[in-house]
Amino acid sequence: MAYDKIRDPRRIMHVEGDMEVDYIYTAGIAGERFFVALRDKEKLVATHCDKCNHTFMPPRMYCDRCFAELSNWIELPPTGAIASYTITHEDNNGERLPEPIVLAFIEIEKTDGALIHQIGEVKPGALKIGMRVQAVFKKKSERTGALTDIRYFKPA
């Protein structure tokens, strides 16, 4: 619909632009505890709601069920079981990756939550839902207090 339309595709004009925005993302009270324990002790920190009997992984300082503030912090070994996995072939620009990356939804033992992380030391064809896995950490000197302090999870 228009009185007139452009018919010559060579005449079509546009301008290019971008929205450059940079941030820091605060880890927060729960995130701080989680990443310090990860970096310094190779442990995972969860929070437990006594009223709902629910263990949050990653930890949160509040319960999204009963809305209570949580203060029961639990340290756990970095082990779990694969609840789902995917073999990803594209990067976040939509370009083909040189090697596919295996990511898994890892249910962390003794919690009601999970971590999403890479899986290593296993061929994609051998992956199974239910497979027990454990974290493989970077050297202490290379850790920064981020999820990538875990290099990947491998079969336990």
Added chain:
Amino acid sequence: MTVAIVGVGHTSFQSTTPDISFKEQMFEAAVKAYEDAGVNPRKDIASFLTAAEDYYEGYSIFDEFVPDQLGAVLRSVCTIGGDGLLALINGVMQIETGLFDVVAIEAHSKASDILTFPGIVTHGLDPIYNRAFNVHPYFVAGLEMRRYLHETGTTREQCAAVVVKNKQNALSNPSAAYAAKMTMDDVMNSEFVSDPLTRRDISPLADGVIVMVLASEEKAKDLSDDPVWLKGVGWCSDTPWIESRTWSTAEYARLAAERAYKMAGIKNPQKQIAFAEVDDWFSYKELQHIEALGLCENGEAGKLLEQGNFSRNGKLPVNVSGGRIGAGNLLEASALQSVLECVLQLQGRAGTRQLKDAETAVAQSWRGVPTATGCVAVLSSEL
């Protein structure tokens, strides 16, 4: 509820639209909708609602860029940071308050202007726990799809059948961007983006605009011979923590449907709903959403779809429009595309894809990865 849709207007949906700006596209859809409703926006419409997300648009505070092309300058205007169906539901509520008797709803996509779509979606992921890997954000769908297949016994073939069906349905929708006679092999053999999710399991992005005019009962009867009534609405958000969600069922859709059905007096959706338009951003999501809407038992959608239950001539047709997969993924506007199809069908204006004797329909939306938010509306030709 006593609110009706009394006019619809839309552009055709296209893979690219380099010759026309998003404002001109909105103008086109608005002119058509106001013509369809027989209203003059400068005199008859008191409130305008649009659905938009700044990052999809490339504007900060995009709300400011909508009034002129809708005939809404110096009127009550607001933008909903949600999908088109949430904008429509908010329009319904505005009328229900008695503050306005005619409102306009708009949703659009100019996806072809977005040069870094996966990057924008990646910024929807939790920055601390979910953004560490340089992978396409649809990995979340790959994870969800495998879990859904695992828990329900649904097969990849059944997901591929969704794609074949919706592309086929789109052949009869002149507005659709991605109609095709695709075979099961075309889908099954397409490359993996995030295994088990293939290229063809993913709805391709498209440009398009949809505008609707809503009116109160009294005004609707005055304006239209065949208004389409909103019988029930619901909307729901699950936790944003993808680590804490239920992965095999779409709980947001189940609860939104429960609320909409209760309002509409739908006790047995399989019997009372004639057809459905559901979100199919990814093939498996259509099956998951069919189950969440109670249109079959959990885990049965794939099998029933293969048997033809949800085909155009089946017991309960789903996505006769082609959905996102066939008509094109219009981002926040696909939700209104679903409503549009319901309106056209219920008014007998759906051309060669017209369903027979359809009186009550359900439209359902989902906002895509990594969200767990969606809306449901029940629509009927009967008050």
